[in-house]
Amino acid sequence: MDLPDWSSSKDRESLIVKIAHLAFVLFFVECSLKLPPASWGDSSNAGNSLSIIIRSLTRKLAAGIALPVHFHLHGRTQGKQREYKKTTVNCQGENPDSGLTSLRIRSRSFQIILLSRRHEMLLEKGNDCMSRRAQRPFIFYGCMELREILGKTAENEKELADLIEEVPSDSIFYHTHSFLLRHRSTNGEYMNDFANWVATEVEDRVLSERLGIIDPCEFETLEALREEILSIIDDHLAGARIIPQVIFGESFSFMQSRIIQIPTGLEVYTLSELCQGLEEIDISAIYFHFFEVRHRLKRREYDIPLWLIEELGLNELSEQIRKIRLYSLTLEQLRSKLLSFCGREMEGRREER
Amino acid sequence: MSIGIEAYRDVVPQGTLDFLYRLAEKVEGRSFLHINSTRIGGGVAEILQRLVPMMNDLGIKASWEVIQGSREFFTVTKAFHNALQGKEQVITEEMYRTYVESVRNNVGKIPLDADLVFVHDPQPAPLIENRRGGKWVWRCHIDLAQPQRSVWNFLRRFVVSYDAAIFSLPKFAQRLPVPQFLVYPSIDPLGPKNRPLSPGEVAHILERLGIWKDKPFLLQVSRFDRFKDPIGVINAYRIVKKQIDCCLVLAGGGATDDPEGTEVLSEVKEAAGRDPDIHVLELPPDAFLEINALQRAADIVIQKSIREGFGLTVTEAMWKGKPVIGGAAGGIKVQIIPNVTGYTVHSTEGAAFRIRYLLNNPQLIARMGGAGREYVRRNFLITRHLADYLALLSFLTHH
Numbered sequence: 226m227d228l229p230d231w232s233s234s235k236d237r238e239s240l241i242v243k244i245a246h247l248a249f250v251l252f253f254v255e256c257s258l259k260l261p262p263a264s265w266g267d268s269s270n271a272g273n274s275l276s277i278i279i280r281s282l283t284r285k286l287a288a289g290i291a292l293p294v295h296f297h298l299h300g301r302t303q304g305k306q307r308e309y310k311k312t313t314v315n316c317q318g319e320n321p322d323s324g325l326t327s328l329r330i331r332s333r334s335f336q337i338i339l340l341s342r343r344h345e346m347l348l349e350k351g352n353d354c355m356s357r358r359a360q361r362p363f364i365f366y367g368c369m370e371l372r373e374i375l376g377k378t379a380e381n382e383k384e385l386a387d388l389i390e391e392v393p394s395d396s397i398f399y400h401t402h403s404f405l406l407r408h409r410s411t412n413g414e415y416m417n418d419f420a421n422w423v424a425t426e427v428e429d430r431v432l433s434e435r436l437g438i439i440d441p442c443e444f445e446t447l448e449a450l451r452e453e454i455l456s457i458i459d460d461h462l463a464g465a466r467i468i469p470q471v472i473f474g475e476s477f478s479f480m481q482s483r484i485i486q487i488p489t490g491l492e493v494y495t496l497s498e499l500c501q502g503l504e505e506i507d508i509s510a511i512y513f514h515f516f517e518v519r520h521r522l523k524r525r526e527y528d529i530p531l532w533l534i535e536e537l538g539l540n541e542l543s544e545q546i547r548k549i550r551l552y553s554l555t556l557e558q559l560r561s562k563l564l565s566f567c568g569r570e571m572e573g574r575r576e577e578r
Numbered sequence: 579m580s581i582g583i584e585a586y587r588d589v590v591p592q593g594t595l596d597f598l599y600r601l602a603e604k605v606e607g608r609s610f611l612h613i614n615s616t617r618i619g620g621g622v623a624e625i626l627q628r629l630v631p632m633m634n635d636l637g638i639k640a641s642w643e644v645i646q647g648s649r650e651f652f653t654v655t656k657a658f659h660n661a662l663q664g665k666e667q668v669i670t671e672e673m674y675r676t677y678v679e680s681v682r683n684n685v686g687k688i689p690l691d692a693d694l695v696f697v698h699d700p701q702p703a704p705l706i707e708n709r710r711g712g713k714w715v716w717r718c719h720i721d722l723a724q725p726q727r728s729v730w731n732f733l734r735r736f737v738v739s740y741d742a743a744i745f746s747l748p749k750f751a752q753r754l755p756v757p758q759f760l761v762y763p764s765i766d767p768l769g770p771k772n773r774p775l776s777p778g779e780v781a782h783i784l785e786r787l788g789i790w791k792d793k794p795f796l797l798q799v800s801r802f803d804r805f806k807d808p809i810g811v812i813n814a815y816r817i818v819k820k821q822i823d824c825c826l827v828l829a830g831g832g833a834t835d836d837p838e839g840t841e842v843l844s845e846v847k848e849a850a851g852r853d854p855d856i857h858v859l860e861l862p863p864d865a866f867l868e869i870n871a872l873q874r875a876a877d878i879v880i881q882k883s884i885r886e887g888f889g890l891t892v893t894e895a896m897w898k899g900k901p902v903i904g905g906a907a908g909g910i911k912v913q914i915i916p917n918v919t920g921y922t923v924h925s926t927e928g929a930a931f932r933i934r935y936l937l938n939n940p941q942l943i944a945r946m947g948g949a950g951r952e953y954v955r956r957n958f959l960i961t962r963h964l965a966d967y968l969a970l971l972s973f974l975t976h977h
Contacts, residue, residue, distance in 0.1 A: 367597055367600065369601065369965055369966070369968075369969040370969075371759055371966075371969050371970060371973055372759060372760040372761075373757055373758065373759055373760075374745065374748045374751040374758040374759065374760050376751050376752070376753060376754070376758060378748075378749075473924065475749065475911070476749070478748030478749060478751070480748065480760065483973060485601075485604075485969045485972050485973055487597065487600050487601050487604065488600060488603075489596075489597075489600060490600060505593070506593065507593040507594070507596075507597045508593075509597070
């Protein structure tokens with residue numbers, strides 16, 4: 226079989242036209258395919274990824290690489306190396322290899338190996354997290370908190386404990402987790418209402434310090450958090466000769482939080498879009514996705530770290546985000562931290578390439 | 579000229595307006611009726627004048643109706659108002675009857691059909707007897723912390739028929755069988771009391787009021803009422819004056835209508851004596867621009883109340899970038915973040931100490947003023963108030 230002379234610019238141009246045609250066919254064939262199984266990229270997604278590869282291939286061929294070409298598409302899913310497709314573009318024939326039209330990107334991490342008769346080279350390393358597109362978008366929600374007054378008030382630390390035992394868990398949530406939603410721009414002395422009340426109204430520094438150190442995020446359930454608060458107050462009162470009470474200050478009013486979920490209309494598919502979203506959204510969305518979802522709603526579809534794993538395969542980034550000590554930050558500080566983690570991830574990927 | 583909701587975009591926190599549009603989409607097309615007892619004068623009318631058009635801009639069918647009543651009716655409701663705020667009143671059976679009958683006379687004159695009917699304050703509360711549908715909310719703007727029991731028990735008969743009640747502070751809540759919500763009041767940053775004024779406008783208004791700003795300027799804006807402790811403010815100023823040359827302006831209004839106010843005003847004038855650096859200004863109720871200019875000209879704003887409802891003058895001053903020294907009472911404690919936006923104090927000496935400290939540390943005045951403005955931007959502007967009401971509309975009409 227006579228090979229074309231690739232040093233001739235005429236033959237090279239002809240190949241580029243063929244490859245461009247192939248990319249065109251691939252894109253539309255892929256887009257017209259039925260929705261593949263959940264673990265696969267959707268048709269338009271695969272089409273987009275392939276068109277990126279083909280564009281890249283075209284660029285490299287234009288640089289004078291000899292053909293025929295064999296594609297080896299490798300992926301890495303959950304640490305396992307897989308070969309998804311091995312095929313050859315028959316540049317001699319009139320039609321491109323029809324098998325290639327069913328090629329899909331299954332993994333978010335892939336490589337295309339270009340084989341020629343003389344050598345093998347890495348043509349494309351598809352590890353670009355910015356071009357990775359989720360099958361299921363992440364939808365941002367903001368929220369509004371309606372503050373309901375329960376009409377229960379405590380004048381001393383014993384009453385505080387008795388009522389903490391009695392009130393609904395939404396009230397415990399209000400005075401601990403949703404504290405941050407109400408104090409968006411300033412850091413109070415302590416990050417929960419119980420500790421602040423004991424400090425400023427009862428003026429019992431010891432108990433306020435002991436309550437102030439509680440990190441509500443360490444507790445799986447609101448009941449466990451309630452138990453911890455109660456045990457601290459009970460332990461403190463067991464050693465006290467008198468029950469500390471309000472003298473000049475105000476009584477503690479128990480409230481409960483009712484959250485109204487508001488769609489922001491913002492859907493993101495890639496890490497860079499997620500970053501942009503995090504930068505732009507109302508701060509209540511940060512609260513909603515990190516506090517309300519994690520500690521009260523427990524809905525998987527609103528969980529950003531989970532989405533990063535399931536849709537973008539970014540396990541490490543997800544883990545970093547999960548490890549953030551939410552209670553040491555204001556919501557704006559949390560936003561900055563998230564942006565810095567995502568930015569670092571994107572930067573790292575760029576350097577890898 | 580009417581101000582559209584878009585005019586607030588550059589004033590409120592970034593993203594707020596878009597958030598409001600999204601929130602409004604959830605309740606688009608629903609009707610929201612406000613009912614109160616006056617269209618002009620007072621904080622409720624002031625806020626409704628802006629809130630209702632803003633709601634309509636957002637696609638809510640908002641309307642505002644006002645009940646009508648005789649002079650006698652308003653005399654009775656004024657007595658109710660005082661009794662509910664803790665001033666013992668003599669309320670006769672005849673007065674109760676006048677109150678209920680006057681409200682009933684409005685039935686048929688006011689359309690009461692809406693998805694959510696918001697009844698503001700005690701005056702129109704008995705309208706609930708004529709409810710035809712929708713959800714009804716009683717919005718209480720007054721301080722109910724220590725009401726006269728007999729009057730509250732009478733009013734409570736109507737309140738228990740509502741679907742919910744709203745108070746401005748948790749301590750105003752009462753034992754009620756219906757859900758009670760907390761909604762803080764707010765200011766309109768584009769209204770005459772808070773809109774930006776040029777230095778020229780401020781100077782012109784001060785000149786008209788006879789005030790020359792040639793030394794540090796302390797200000798308290800409030801009715802001449804013992805609960806606002808104007809004498810305590812003068813005494814605090816005198817302590818400061820021993821070390822730092824400064825002037826004090828006490829500006830208030832409405833004293834002529836209130837016998838006790840007139841009495842307090844004379845006491846204040848007497849306490850001020852012939853000190854040329856103390857200015858006691860009696861302002862008419864609509865002196866919004868004058869108050870705006872005074873707050874902008876002041877170095878430190880004081881609100882040394884002993885008892886207070888919410889005390890929105892604190893928010894107004896903070897919005898103008900001023901540190902506020904306030905009495906640790908009522909809503910003042912919600913508005914001032916100690917050491918960040920100002921100080922809460924418990925005595926005349928405490929107020930004097932903090933005034934002196936700030937005047938000796940002018941860099942703190944600027945820093946606290948800036949923090950206060952940001953705090954107001956996020957918590958006490960009318961857009962937050964609007965969001966609270968829309969959230970309630972969504973919550974109550976979805977369940």
